[in-house]
Amino acid sequence: MKHINKLILCISLIGLCACNDFLDVVPDNIPTIDHAFNNRASAEKYLYTCYSYLPDPCSPNYTPQLMSGNECWINPLDNNRYWYDLHTFDIARGYQNTNEPILNFWDGRNAGTNLFIALRDCNIFLENIDKPADLELYDKARWIAEVKALKAYYHFYLLRMYGPIPIVKENIPVSSDIDEVKVYRDPVEDVFAYIVALLDEAAADLPEYIQNRTQEIGRLTKPIALALKAKALTLAASPLFNGNPYYANMKDNRGISLFPQTYDPEKWTLAAAATLEAIEAAHAGKHELYYYKGFNPVSEDTRRKLHIRNAVTERWNDEIVWGSTKDQTHLQKVTCTRTRSNQASNDEARSMMSPTLDVVETFYTKNGVPINEDKTWDYENRYQVREAEEDHKYFIKTGHITANLNFDREIRYYASLSFDGGIIYGNGILNDEDANIGYGQMKKGQIGGVLGVSRYTVTGYLPKKLVSYETVIEGNTFSAKRYSFPVIRLADLYLMMAEALNESKAAPDTEVYKWIDLVRERASLEGVVESWNKYSINPEKVTTQAGMRDIIHQERMNELAFEGERYWDLLRWKKAEDYMNKPIKGWNVMGETTEEYYEIKVVAQPEFLTKNYFFPLRKASLDVNSNLIQNPGW
Incomplete structure (x- = not known):
């Protein structure tokens, strides 16, 4: 003894x-x-x-990267009813502490x-x-x-x-x-x-x-x-x-x-x-970049969306350098979009993990540049609404009135996000010409919107990218198609290569452009030089190290959205104080009409302090071992 x-x-x-x-x-x-x-x-x-x-990289509950920052938010009422102990969201809301640190991977306590x-x-x-x-x-x-x-x-x-x-x-x-x-x-x-x-x-x-x-x-x-x-x-x-x-x-x-x-x-x-x-x-x-080669009867636009979506959700595809064997059924339940009336009583289709408006606006226009830089895109009127026409039918339901913000965006936008009026391929319908294909109906009282006191998106968006198109919600049944959540995929390495080369040179060159352009090509975008020269109000941005740094950072956020990289990237870039102190915004999801719904609402005001770049050590551990010191600020 x-x-x-x-x-x-x-x-x-x-x-x-x-x-x-x-x-x-x-x-x-x-x-x-x-x-x-x-x-x-x-x-x-x-x-x-x-x-x-x-x-577990695909757990919103027990690892920090999916819900500890400001990439997604939830209705706090869901924290008790459907998420039980959502520790990561408590970090995002500023509840981290030294008495009993949340997600304590040092001592193995409090979900760590x-x-x-x-x-x-x-x-x-x-x-x-x-x-x-x-x-x-x-x-x-x-x-x-x-x-x-x-x-x-x-x-x-x-x-x-x-x-x-x-x-x-x-x-x-x-x-x-x-x-x-x-x-x-x-x-x-x-x-x-x-x-x-x-x-x-x-x-x-x-x-x-x-x-x-x-x-x-x-x-x-x-x-x-x-x-x-x-x-x-x-x-x-x-x-x-x-x-x-x-x-x-x-x-x-x-x-x-x-x-x-x-x-x-x-x-x-x-x-x-x-x-x-x-x-x-x-x-x-x-390993190679994933391109969808399936035989489903789909348009080229839908196929291009599946290049992006399936790079995450096609099980053990060749782009995944390291994938997780963990079950991500729960992740699909909280990120799915209800699209048919018989799903209203499905308690498993929770539709709660909500991308913030800041993330939504980070995606490029269809021309491959930021929405506030594209000289052909109406940035000032992005919150106004218009009716979707036939030429948008693979992206937005024809005849649906939705925000300008949802029009003429890059393919990763439509592959990654569900929104009011946005087409949602899959869920049992594999022909994108089918009149019954799903689309976002996100206003209060609609099938994809607020149906009760909880279980809804608080911003009006959901991360469609994390739900396999083969997952089916039918009545009270939630049949999740399991996949191998990527810990590292090849596009991540390509963008890391572009970043490291850019930082090691006085100015970007063809090698820097080469690696980022490989990722952009799969996303149906022109190269960075061509895109900025043609469409940006700031064409010289691609010629400077600082300009390319911003471009590469944004490219990573768009390409790897909702995969857990954004949280760690913002920390290592020391940008978390700039991004994670912004108000959490979204549409007025309590609105029942178009006029009511398309009003911007502040959902929450998080606070990220400099001390939050590192997790604290538990005070009791410091008391036991006097040679350990606490992280600054805690």
Whole structure:
């Protein structure tokens, strides 16, 4: 019992406390660990235990990226009735705290997964994988590589959330004294270096692609490891970590600075090299930009929308470098649009996760430039209404009166958003000439609008992109078509490449344009130079580093909308204070007539403070381990 108590102390002094752990170390008599590695089959189960800690990227409830910022909002009444404990939305509303931090991935509390326990189990695996006598050398090398990559990702996830973290290279021996287990937070540059080293080691022994897709899909590959390396180095080069003066005085009790204070442009060069390596590995691993090649009888306009929508919702398509095996049925329920009268009583079709007007206005015009820059688009009268004509029929219901804001937008707008009058392909109707094809009916009392005290969009928009066109709502039945939510897809890497190259050069060149234009081409847009020269009131924007920086940032927000990237991007760019302090706006969803509905309403006024760039540590963890320091502002 003495040794067991010491083990518990070792864990808690890092700030780690968790219950229901899959396998715990039993120090003196360790039949659990011996049994876990006595043969290949049991060792493989432990390998999957190391995977089991992966945060769910498609959960609006238990990971921060979908609902902790201002990309989407919900009706607060739904927080209790349909979402139960929507922790992420509480962060967006300013309820984060130090007594019981929301989404605590440091201690494994308040809807967070204890990722230090994940690191401990990864280390146990690496320490014991030599034991199974029936394990082939190829499998052993591959499994070790997978666990190293998982270790790197768990460090990366914590680093992105908390800034400096303790590096967990090896588990602390149970025999350690109190001072040895009172670990310190390591400087962020050391953490980045450790992550990159692990991923380089892992990549050498990981397969280029998954051959046995039936049994192994979702497991780590060489392209995934190198994409994570590119993500880590891009984060290290970004303003949040690269010479950020706000953290100049963040030092531990030894006087060690935890953040670099000098901006280093060479970090962007390293990020560009790593991203190119990741792209080349992805290509070698048979990944390519997705284009819909299905045989449904659809127009070219609908096909172009499916290029975008299905890049997310077609299961394990070739663009997905790393996809999640988690079930996203709940995500589809809260993002779907009710389009037929027999869906009114369907309690599962919740239609609540609402894109904000700020996000809606970020999408380009059909000419591929921002709506406030397009000299051919009527920006000043965007909130006025007009009737949709026949030439808009694959985007907006013919004869429907809707806002100018919904007309003449880029294809990603119509692929990503449901809105009043907007055509919604799928839901059992696979011919886009069918007169019964769904469309948004979002006014109060209509099937897609307010039907009761909750379960409706508060802005008048829904993220159609996250609902498979093969998902069917019929009466009281919600038949979700499962897909593999993308953690990393190839378009993300292409845009990272454009960003890193632009930041590493004095001015953008053809290489910068090349990578962003590949993504734009799939979105049916001309290249950035052509689009800005033809349509923008600011054509010189594409010729400067600062101008291209803004273009690339907006391109990422449009291409990767609702996939969880916008939240992390705004943080690493240090733009969160500019974006996340804006009022949450939408249409007047309580309006029953066109005149009433098309009035702009302020839904909420969030507050994002500088301290919110990193999550706080729990006060009790700091009390236990005096060598840990709190993040600034908390």
